[in-house]
Amino acid sequence: MNTTWSIDFAPLVPVWLIIALACAAFVLMALALWRRQRGTLVRSCAFAALLLALLNPAVEREKREPLSSVVALVADRSQSQDLDGRRQTTDKTVDALKARLEALPNVEVRVIDAGRGRSDLQNDGTALFAPLNQEMSDVPPDRIAGAIMVTDGQVHDIPENAGALGFNAPIHALITGHEKERDRRIVIERAPRFGLVGKEQQVRLRVAQAGEGLDQAPARMTVRRDGEEIDSRMVSPGEAVEIPVEIAHGGQNIFEFEVEALDGELTTLNNRAVITVDGVRENLRVLLVSGEPHAGERTWRNLLKSDAAVDLVHFTILRPPEKQDGTPISQLSLIAFPTRELFSVKIDEFDLIIFDRYKRRRVLPILYFDNIARYVRDGGALLMATGPEYAEAGSLYRTPLATVLPAEPSGRILEEPFLPRISGLGQRHPVTRGLPGSRGETPDWSHWFRLIDTVNHQGEVVMNGPENKPLLVLDRQGKGRVALLLSDHVWLWARGYEGGGPHVQLLRRLAHWLMKEPDLEEEALRATSRGHELTVERQTLGESVGPVEITGPTGDTRTVTLKQAEPGLWRATVETDDIGLYSVRDGERTALANIGPANPREFADVLSSSQPLTPLAEATRGSVRRLEGSGDEPNVPRVVALNRATSYSGAGWIGLKMSDASVLKGIDRLPLFIGFLGLAILLGLVSATWYREGR
Incomplete structure (x- = not known):
C-alpha cells in the first residue's frame, strides 16, 4: 500500500470572483505602501488569509495499491x-518461463496456447497475434509489461x-x-478448378528446397488421381514444370503430387501437394435406336431431349427392308439408316447406346452387333428397354450381343397387372x-402390365415383377456396363397412370450409372469435409462393413x-x-479428403526462422533468439523487471x-481554513490590524 500527500483547493465562490478580489487587494495594498500607511503588512496578511479561506485549501492523503x-x-x-521435437522444447520453455515470471513481484502471467484451433481454416496459417490481442483486450495498455512468444518463427499474422x-x-x-x-516441398503455381471429363488439364508446379548443403539433383515425382498412381517423372528443383492430368470422371477429381524425400529433411509432410478439379461432362452423345412404333417410344426421347447436356x-x-408396298424410293421422305457411320466408324464417339424395343430386321448386319459388344467391353454403355420382341425369334439375344447381355429370354411373356418392386439387393x-414412393411394403406408384421372362446368367437384379421375376438387371462387361429393362411399360409412369411413378429418377440414375458416375458406384468409399x-461413407451391396482407418496429415491414425x-x-x-490431407482406408479402397485449404501456408515453409519476427521485436525494443542449447534442454533466458529502459x-x-498504474483505495482530507483553525487565524490577523492602527 502506497501513501501520497497533496494540497487540494475547493473554492467557496467562483474563481473569477477570487481573482477579482485579489487584484483589488493588490491595488489597495500597493497604494498603501506607496503612501507609507501604518499596518499595510498586517492588512496584506489579513487579505491573503481571507483569499485562502475563499479558496478552501485542504491537505489530502491518498492510499493507493499498485496494480x-x-x-x-x-x-x-x-x-x-510437432516437428523435430519442437513441441517438447516449447513445453519445457513455457514451464520454465512461467515459474520465473510468477516469482517476480506484482506480475500477472497469462499463458496463451495459440496457432491451432477452429479458426485456422480461415486464417490459413499460424496466428499468434490475434489470440494475443483477444486475451489482452481486457487489460489497459499501460499495464501490459510485454509478450514472450515461444514459436518456430513461422507466424502469418504479424502486424505491419x-x-x-x-x-x-x-x-x-x-x-x-x-x-x-x-526441407523440400512442392509449390503449386497454377491449377485448374474445372475440367471436361475425358480431357487433359495442365498443372504448373515446382519443387522448392531450402537449407544448407543442398544440390540440384533431379527428384522423382509421383502423380496420383483419387489415390491411384497415374504418372511418375524426374523433376529438377527450382524449375517450373507443366504436368498434364486427365479428368477421369464427373465431380471431384483429387490429384496428389508427391516428390521423394530429401536426405535428412525436416519433414515429408509438405513433399505432397493436393489439388481438386471438378469434372464437368461435355454434352453427352446418346444414340437411341427405336424399333417399331409403340406407346412408350416418346418417353425415352422426351426424357433425353429435356436435358440440355445431351446430344x-x-x-x-419405320420401313424395314422386308416391307415391299410398291412405293418408288424417290417418293419416300425417309432417311436411310446410316448403319456404317453409326455402328462402325463413329460407334466409339457415343457415351450411351439405347435400344428401345428393337429386333433384328436385316437393317444391322451381324457384324455390327459384334461391334456393339466390343464397344461395351471396351468401356461403352448399353441400355436395352425390351418388349415382346425380346422373347421372339428376332430377339437381339440371338446376335453377338448375347455375349454381353446378362439375361436370356425364356420365350415366355407375362401379361398381368403388377407393381414393380425393388429387390432386396x-x-x-x-x-x-x-426411389420416391418405394418406402413401405407396397410401392406408391402405378401398375405395369407386361414382363419378359428371362433366365439370368449374371448381373444384379435390382427390381422384380410378378412371380418375383427380374424386371431390371444391371451388369458389368469388361470395362463397360449393361442395363436390361424387361418391360416396355415404363411409359405408364410418365403418363401419370394411377398416379404414375419415379420414371425420371429411375431412368436418369440408370443413364448415370451406365456412364460410371462415381456417386452411383455399388462399392465405394468416400470422404468429404x-x-x-x-464424413466417411461406405457404399456397399453387402450386409455389413468393417471399420476404416483414418490417417491424418501428420501421420497419426485412428x-x-x-x-x-x-x-x-x-x-x-x-x-x-x-x-x-486425410486418407481413409478400408483394406481395399482409399478415399481422400482435405481439411482446410488444399495447400496450407502452415506447411509452405516449415524451417524455423528468426527473420519474420525480428523487425517487430526491434521496433518494440524486444529481442529474438534461439532456444537451442546443449542436449535436450533449451537455453531459456532470465527475465528482468524494468521500470524504464532504452x-x-x-x-x-x-x-x-x-x-506504474495503481488503484485508489481511500482519501483523507483535512481543510485548512474551515473550522476553528481558520476562524482563529482570520480573527488574529484582524485584531492585529486593529491594534496596529490604534497605536
Missing part, C-alpha cells in the same frame, strides 16, 4: 511445432508496425528448432435405393466404426484437429516493462 503488470506468454501450438499492437511494451520471440534444418441421335425403323443399390468435420445410415450406405462423422534485452536475459 500488477500483465505479461503474455504465448505458446505456438501450430502443426509445424508496432503501433498496430495496441500497447507499448517489448515483444520477445524464443525460437524453437535448429539452425541447420533442410441425342435418334433413329426409328436393389434396396442397397444406388440406382434404385430410396465440412469445416473441421470429416480406427472408426461406421454406422448404417440407410440400406447399403454406412456413415461416420469425426472431428479433426489438424488441417491437411532496451529490454541483453546477453542471457530479457526484460519486461513494469507498470
